[in-house]
Amino acid sequence: MKTLVSVSAALLVSQSVIAEDIKIDGQLNEVQWHNATAYHDFFKVVPATLEVTQNKVQGLVFTTEEGIYIGFKNFQKEGDRKKQYNLQDGFMQADFNRFVIDFSGDGSGAYQFSATLGGGIQDAVLTPQLTTDFDWDGVWQSAFYEYPDYWTNEIFIPWQTVSFRPNRDEQDLASVGVSLQLYELAKNHIYGSQQQTTGKSDFYLNMPKVLAQIPTSQQWSFVPYITSEQNFIADDNNIDIGFDLIYKPDHHQKLSVAVNPDFGQVDSDELVVNYSTVETLTTDKRAFFTQDIGVLNVTAEQNTRLIHTRRIGAGSDDGTEQITPIDAAGRFVHQGEHWQFAGFAVHEDDLESDAGKEFYVGRARFRQDNWQSGLLVTQTERPWLAREAKTAAFDSQYQSETWSLQSALLFSDIKQGKVDYGTQEIDQQGYGLSANVKYQFNPNVSLAGDYLRLDDQFENNDLGYKQRNNWRVTELNYNHAVNYSDGFINQVKHSIDTSYQSTDNGLKLPALQAYTASFILDNGATASASLKYFTSGWDDLIGRGVGLYQSNSTLSSRLFYGSPYTGEFSWAASFQLDEEGIDGLAQQYAVDMTWMPHHNWSVKFNQFYRIGDGLVIGTDPDQVTQFDRKFYVSYLNAAGLITDNLELSFIFQWVILDAKTDSVYDISQNQLNKQVGIDNSFTDQRFTSQIKLRYKLGAYSDIYLVYNRGCASFDDDVGSHKWLRNLNTLWQERDQDQFTFKVRYLF
Template sequence: MRACKCSVLAMVIGSIIPVSYANSLIIDGKLDDQAWQSAQKIETFFQVVPATHKVFNDKLNAQVFADQSGIYIGITNFQPEHSRQKQFNLQDGFMQADFNRVYIDFSGDGSSAYLFAITLGGGIQDAVVTSQRTTDHDWDGDWQSAYHEYVTHWSSEIFIPWHSVSFSPKLNEQGLATIGLGVQLYELESNHIFANQQQTLSNSDFFINMPKLEVQVPVQSQLSFVPYITHQHHFTERQGKNRELDVGFDLLYKPAHNQTLSVAMNPDFAQVDSDDVDVNYSAVETLRTDKRPFFTQDISVFNVDALQDTKLIHTRRIGASSDDGSEMITPIDGAVRFVHQGMHNQWGGFAVRENSLDNAVGKHFYAGRYSYRAANWRTGVLATHVERPWLNRDAHSAAWDSQYQSETWSVQSAFLLSQIDGEEKNTGNGASLDLGYQFSPNTSASGKYLRLNRHFNNRDMGYMKRNDWQYMNLNFSHAVNINNNWLTRVKHVYDVSYEANTDGLKLPSKQVYRAELMMSNGAQWTMQLDHTDKGWQDNIGADSIAFELPEAVETRVLYVSPYIGSFSWAASIELDQEGLSGHAQQYALDMTWMPHENWNIKFNNFYRNGDGWLVANKRNQITEYDRRYFVNTIEVSSLLADNLELSTNVQWSVLEAASKEIFQVTEQGLVQRNNLDTSFVDKGLMSQFKLRYRLGAYSDIYLVYRRGGRDIVSLQRDNAGEQGWLDGVEQNWTRPDEDSAIFKMRYLF
């Protein structure tokens, strides 16, 4: 809850009306303060999911005004009590309630936007929306919200301070700034969305047709200081490091709205949330997100979108394990970043220096970005540099990316370069093109092309699934809106891919048909049929040579129950052909129980059983396994009291792999090997119990307990499955690799 003096103006479409308010405005969701009496009203809303574009004047209305402090949005939702779903969720968690979502393009030019959402129940989400219409929920902003219930409706109130985001005000001749504002209601009972614009993020003209407002943005500067302290106690032996104390700070200075200087000393890189158990035996690295504050601010400035998650900057590389393998997390001495966002020119850079530890294993990271933006297009360059003294290795990468957006066309391109200097010098290149066309709000098509040559390597700071790769894709989707008693929309998706390496060797690629049904009661059905054509597998791992895989067919059916009520569930079944001659069955069941509006309990289960799982055991040797894989996750989240949150996450997995056939990979094909057994069992457990007391934006007290472990054991094929699953997980609990408690406090001054 926040009180502020409102003394400057109310905001209206196309003009500014000066208003003076004698009373302070309280963010309580009631919308009964005097300031709202002269705010601009938004009363016309469209149904955008399904995209019938039917006009509604009785679903919701919104009010907007601004003052020297920031921008205020008030939303009234006309939903009677019996049709509402009220539920709290942790920040950025899944919203299983009716909620309001607000998109704000502070620059008014589509260069980026920010998302703010609040549920009936007090749960919130916030995110950065890039110019490519991708959403990054890792960003957490400084803003306030509240809701209030009445018999005939409920209302929400959102306040976003000017200093909470970086933007370049787009001024007209009168000195007023143009901003874009999208307001939505998600009606959980029907899964329908109503908005003040006819576009959603899936439409190429989302930014172009976002409703515009004119507002006076005050000239401001800001200085923020966020110190933190973290104390971690390990209950398992850690080579004399059973207790760890970290103290540091983040300093942020904004001389203007469009300029930000961030300096961090021993920065707040202590991430209290554990990663999920990662059971990955493929050659493709698992892509992790990053919630560390230094890297989530102004993230859209450094964003270059290339296909298949190809990134020149993947911030989880920074502060990761040391080059000599002695540390899982490398301490960071300092970091600095500066960003300038002009009306047309945008540039920024950052530098991060890891601690050298005892033998110069720390790395140094540098990045610079410049882009130019006009009305519907943007172009720019990004360069990165990484120094790795312990490996005697320097890595460089660069990208030139461009984007064009119209009401029907969407074009994104990127040309990539990499160079590695070390014992050997390698220079690589790549290109990415994403072309989309929107026939109507319900019909669209796209074509994609990605090429990375065999010497392209961006992994010192970036991420890629693989190199030596050509990927092409055609996609067509068409939705039919149906208004009857049981069905509201049917969406058809056709997806065709082709893959090869840069020598032209054809790789397995998929052709997909998917039908999505939205039911009138809020339930959803998805039916999917995949065909993978015959091709060469050249990326199984262990630097093995290529071998040919047969064609395969996969079928999947998914059902999601209506979200209304205290219990909901989703289930799927999948029948696949896999490997050389195997078959697999896959089942998933996710259940959510909400015994109280402040409590949410999720019980998720995944099981896959098949006899064609291929893994590279060593160079040019693969095994086809008969395997069973089970993952169970239990998540509990609750609001115990005002600003006091509890979250619990327990995840355990069991992989039993009994070797079926073992092959030597040769140039002539696969040669079966006898008298070998590579069977194994992989058991993992991760558990985390977290209390969070919210003191304000970037101000929290955390108390976290973590416990878990990973156990991989080789065994004879005949012994696979002998040990009970729970017995194996019990060993991970009683003899853990991780057993620690963390106390962390940070505070924004």
């Protein structure tokens, strides 16, 4: 179903004059809303019965020279709706409206926004491959208002919020894609203005369109910042001052320059205990890197990326700095009718040892109707290692009413010279191939397949991310949902996954086969049951890349239940029973609880506990140890509003891993040989805490007061300390103790 709403240029001009008086207060009482384009028919898209309704929600849209206005009337009575505030991009436990805007109107990319009954917001980038990145933060306004029989949302998004190429017709009117939704919390149902969700291959093709008069406009933005950090352990204070300067000659072009840029993240990363040889992938909320993601994005399977921006500003190559200062950075974007160009360059501080790095990225992409292809190239200079790393990707995407196809050819070229401190000479070139095909039979049935091949010389970790190289992965996924109009179950979704993995030279690796049944209950609760089977295969990574051994097949089962989100208290619990390791068995318990004493405040208390005797870690080259392990994670988060613009949040996370040696094996001639008299037992305990005050001055304008405290302890004295007593010791012997004051302001 394709919809194009025609609006005359005269009406648009008249609206732009009046719209200057619009106040974003949620009430929708200005005269412009009476003349707005109205969306009356909404379809139930979750569960995907596609039944049409006019008594759940009504959408309103109009445009001005300044931007696009969106209004919602949600017909939920008092007592039947849930009101709750969430921090920006946090979990939304309230009724909310979600809307997707394709500013170019051609499917080259879109932006997703959400606004709750309660004032919480989320925003994200939606790529042409329909992947979602929530790290992006945009400049937009929203407000809600409550009436006895319904509640409303009022939103304004300036054209200058994003970079895009207006898709103008002969009358100089631009076509803008707009998709509107209501998420009904009490039932876990979603009602949309189109019959597709963002997970469907034809989502872009069927987005309803509005016509807008978008004037040519240039814009300057200046974002200075100052950060003062007091380190109580080192007893020193560090002050940073920098700025971002952004120039947009028009909507489709942008140049950003940063001097001593604001690359610091106020929020702490979540604690991760990872003893595998696969690196944990972390996200990046730094503003410089979250802009224009859709243009620079290249999708490859298994989270393989040529650009993983957390590499930039990370630890220095000489090991002296955990965070390397950045001197300057620049980025440009040009989005033409068919061609798009983008790139950025970053120069880290050289430091005294010349251990800083330089990063360069260039991107070109051509788009025609439902197909696009592009080239991404990167170069990383690491003088301290005498290393130069280049990568490239040639990618293509195609989408139709039923088909979605993505592919990428990958290439890497690494050159490294020999230096005095031990690096070896390297001159290697590697290759890779990624492909994904999805067929949508109907809104409830889909079949997808993906393939990834990385040869043993492919290397992209200087700027990118990969789980491993020397790898071939083939996966198939089948989803089939059955919807019910009566009874206590609204939907049952069956998911079947099968895969095959090997090294690039054909050595068979363990692979996952899985079945999951997911349920949406009529009272809004959710439940699922899954069964996973890992085939036997060679494990060539556990022995630190030196040895390999034949692992046994394993079976895993999991049960999950999530209570309805309505009310003052909600909870979710899961139980998992796994065969693991060489011959071990594990049990896993998780409970997540949320208490909402007020619509502006929430307290989350999450507990995770795993016990078993099959944790396998490579402890030396050609040696693995199987541990009898207890692993506990406790997470507490309290957050809310003190005043309309003042947020307070508190986070505390505590992680304990007690690993007692069960058995030790040497790997010899691809066989496990049990050893005696070796004890590799250890205890790993960590905690992190943060108290943050944020005063919101406006878009990209904030005052932060943040206190962080944390510690990590590693020893081999397993079981000799009480956990709570040890936590008190960690609190006193902290290795992180700092206070941060930060101000940034958008001019």
